[in-house]
Amino acid sequence: MNAELIIIVMAILSIVTAIFYASRVVRIKVGAEGGNVEQNNRLNQIASAIAEGAMAFLLREYRVILLFIGFMTILIFLLLDNPKTDFNEGLYTAVAFISGALISCLSGFIGMKIATAGNVRTAQAAKTSLSAAFRVAYDSGAVMGFGLIGLAVLGLIGLFMAFVGLNTGVEKHILMESLAGFGLGGSSVALFGRVGGGIYTKAADVGADLVGKVEKGIPEDDPRNPATIADNVGDNVGDIAGMGADLFGSAAEATCAALVIGATASALADNSAALLYPLLISAVGIPASLITSFFARVKENGNVESALKLQLWISTVLVAIALYFVTDIFMVDSFQIAEQTITKWNVYISVALGLFAGMFIGWITEIFTSHSYKPVREVADACETGAATNIIYGLALGYKSSVIPVVLLVIVIVVSNIIAGMYGIAVAAIGMISTIAIGLTIDAYGPVSDNAGGIAEMAELGKEVRDRTDNLDAAGNTTAAVGKGFAIGSAALTSLALFAAFITRTQATSKSLGEGAIDLTSIELLDPWVFGGLLFGAMLPFIFSAMTMKSVGKAALDMVKEVRRQFKEIPGLMEGKAKPEYAKCVDISTSAALREMIPPGMLVLLSPIVVGYLFGVKSLAGLLAGALVSGVVLAISMANSGGAWDNAKKYIEKTAGGKGSDKHKAAVVGDTVGDPFKDTSGPSINILIKLMAITSLVFAEFFVLKGGVLLSLFK
């Protein structure tokens, strides 16, 4: 069978599925479920305010990204131009880079469009039944899930075929190195999506809460709150566009890393089906996810959370089974990389390890962030003695929650590396996100439901409707935490795979230079340049988090001032007689996010380039390893502390105490601290570690040829 063809067919299947689900959502007319004209008008007004706000942000963000793409393209041309070879690596890498960036933007755009159409339709469907509302929200999410992976796979296979077809004389591993530009493109967009989106969403959320809930005592999503539209826009910006770009990056980068490493094995380089195995993993995930999506249903009064979690399990098992056959058919029986013999079953086990480790990491995340279990309840109890003990317990919970995920990652790293070398780690990373279509569907389902609740509140659809959307939303919160676990785990494996590809490539380059070149055959832990890099790298996630946390703080402060101003200056606002100026708040979040994302973005992009240029490959290797290990732990901790605080608050609202009690006030402090933790700083670290690694990989040759200019001072 032709692997290319299968991959293309599956990619198209994925895109068709996305179109199918999109049409199901869009077909629903707002106002179809009855309700008076006034209510339907209000629904339409609110929904379009959110949609417009989301689009306004996205378009302004894309403008910044476009500028950035231009800048990076020039940099790629300049730094990767190697006149000694016939193959114009700069050109091909730039093409791959631009493709990756544009396809990621397109996926984000589609996801946002459909999510902002799905939210109001979910709210409306909730007038009828829970199961109907669930299905609309799920369908909206599925557009993002299937659309994104379909486009990613199609882009990658298209570039692969073009690169190979146009350069029959060039060695495969060189072509794959250029293809890595695709991952860099995807990851660059993710930087802006995650960081900018993360700042946007939390600035709006915190700003809305601080004035609305705390100062004015009005409920969440109250239409009198000027920041409420911005808050709802933020959910989409952060959890749809940001999360999508993040996972797009992981998928693209892990695939590129596996292709780069795989191409160094002659048995794979000469057999395009086997070489394309990394793409086949993603391709297999598509029909498996499609079948899984048929099982997505919830009965009235059914358990939404179980339904969503079942989705993950079904798709995981299906992928594991299908992949067994795909591996048997397409993978060569055994191949050699760096003197290690790797059989196809070693490869399969590595993929399966990644796949199931992801599930377990998700499960552990749930235990530490859901209030059904002891850890969160302990945090809730700590609110008894005030906000300070709540913070202490929540931070401790986050730190503690990193233990098992780290151990699981260590097992995957050690075992897959021993049985299948660095190729094993790369395919394990792809394995972990092979069910991405379902994973993203569930992730995107969250903000759609959240928005539906907000719209129901603002349009005053009544308590029953709100209860149904709350039910949907609560399940979304839990699965959001699980999704974050996946995202971090896959980021860790992806970065390590990219790191390995980077080392592989620098070693090859340095060897090809022969005598006089710096010896890179061994990256010694105790080499002062390596260790110095390691320590410096370990610090980067911390300063990066500091920057993003403070950015949220500053942006939220801007928002607080504007909301206070409106309550003061608009007569009758508090009484519900006048309308707030929603657009002003949307604008403030947008500007603040775009302004504040620049410094952390620069830190991520420039650190590897500056260190590689000034101190050379060894320091850069240390830096990547240091940032990776401390970043993974910090990211898991922040995400889980944030999730736990959020749910501890919800637990107190449900049980003893309730809103307004001292215990609840203490819980709100934790929740507010947790907001940037779980939605801005924590997830942004994923991007930090992946983007630094892929930047190093793409510019690897440059660092070997021209890097380390300051080393001569010590000679």
Added chain:
Amino acid sequence: MNAELIIIVMAILSIVTAIFYASRVVRIKVGAEGGNVEQNNRLNQIASAIAEGAMAFLLREYRVILLFIGFMTILIFLLLDNPKTDFNEGLYTAVAFISGALISCLSGFIGMKIATAGNVRTAQAAKTSLSAAFRVAYDSGAVMGFGLIGLAVLGLIGLFMAFVGLNTGVEKHILMESLAGFGLGGSSVALFGRVGGGIYTKAADVGADLVGKVEKGIPEDDPRNPATIADNVGDNVGDIAGMGADLFGSAAEATCAALVIGATASALADNSAALLYPLLISAVGIPASLITSFFARVKENGNVESALKLQLWISTVLVAIALYFVTDIFMVDSFQIAEQTITKWNVYISVALGLFAGMFIGWITEIFTSHSYKPVREVADACETGAATNIIYGLALGYKSSVIPVVLLVIVIVVSNIIAGMYGIAVAAIGMISTIAIGLTIDAYGPVSDNAGGIAEMAELGKEVRDRTDNLDAAGNTTAAVGKGFAIGSAALTSLALFAAFITRTQATSKSLGEGAIDLTSIELLDPWVFGGLLFGAMLPFIFSAMTMKSVGKAALDMVKEVRRQFKEIPGLMEGKAKPEYAKCVDISTSAALREMIPPGMLVLLSPIVVGYLFGVKSLAGLLAGALVSGVVLAISMANSGGAWDNAKKYIEKTAGGKGSDKHKAAVVGDTVGDPFKDTSGPSINILIKLMAITSLVFAEFFVLKGGVLLSLFK
């Protein structure tokens, strides 16, 4: 000149100095400054309650430590018994271990005795003048400073001479490896001192504040608060015994690491003056510190903080100058370690780098934790919008504050390693704490002043006296932050030096085993066992912090319950007509601290032993490196966040807002979170990274010979 003789003389000089200062303090009679009989009686009562509480804790803690020493001694005998050699390494290491542990305990005991005598005398002297009170507090601190380093140096030189004298036929580097047991002993006591002491002090502090200040609205140190004596005992337990044991450990370990590495150079092994150079550095620090102490004076209305900081600068400059001559006289012109030629000036530059880097790290720490500068004021401003923004800004400040210290450490590591190999890093670590006599004097000055304030309040000595002690205390807070910077910096360099000594030793052992032994000549960063260890190690400081933070929380909760009970059950307590049961609170803190220190202690001790035994030297090397790099950043962050919250609160008290305002309430939340950060979890990480490294060093041979039992599964 005879190096041994000089070292012994200097050590004795240090001890004599300590005795001199002790006599100056003890000579002062309580009641000598007039005051009515009743007041003096009260002074005596309060002081002896604190002294008794402190001794009670110390003695119970030492009982646990004694058990532990017994257990470890057996372990050392069992694991280090190598029947193939004539030299009984287990015996000698055990002797060194017991000596190190006992001398550390003795130092802590002396420090506590004098601090609890000095506190009341400082309070009394404050009736006369600021300068008199300052001098008493300073003198009390100096007893600890000079006593501790004198005993440490004397112990080390004594063991050195005994080991060398008794085993003339045994190679020096083997003897030095046994001597490393001294460092392990010191560090083991530090584990209990720092962790147990840290939990004690903050349980008492947080417990006292939560009920006293927050619920009952009575001021700090109010005699009606049952936990107030425990709180004052805690200051001594944490900042005197804990800090002392920590720095004792650093000094002993860094010296041992330098001796182990130095002894591998034949030029040093054959020249005992040159071999003893690491001890000479500490010896030089003694007269330099003595001269510096003559300049310790403060005019009435003078600036206490400047006087203390001047102390650090004078001693630093004096040591730098004196060491120039000592290096010239005692160090050999050049020697070779691992094929690298190292001149004596390379060694001198390394020491100086460590010395001045310490000063700069202290200075940066001050900028991030003193409310004279922008960072803390920003945190104070963030209290405007509530406790949550205060927490976010404070955490971000901590993360950010790690950047420059990390960069300084990287510079020291890279430069000293390049010019003087791993020996350079070891002597840089000693250099950083060569002014330890002054450093510890200032550190111990802090809790003495703090206690003096508490005693003045409880004994109702009047506002003028309290103002003077507050003045002393405020300066102590700033220098405490500086001291923590030093402690972390030296811990980082010390661990790295120990780590290097560990690698040196395992390589030598593995080489001596010849064919068939595991090849340890290279510890590859990308080796899966190394990288797995690195990731696992990076997680350890986080879980360790989680454990210590929660321990404080739990212990504080016990305290809160007891204090609430007393206020409820003792009639007339709130009106000041009845006395609280101070001893019960002291007992609760003591029991809680001793109980809670066990799990984190086990984690630190068992992690390297278990990993080394199961997975071998390479994983252990990765683990040490991972814990070191993430631990350093986390420790700096936690200490500085805590310091900043504390001072942000003080800044608000001084300026707009004031006590009782909403802004102040928000600041109190930060301060309470910061308490375990800066006084328990943060400083405990120092011990984590040092103790794991020295444990690995001491058991290095065992790990090479018997370790890695699970590796065979993958063969």
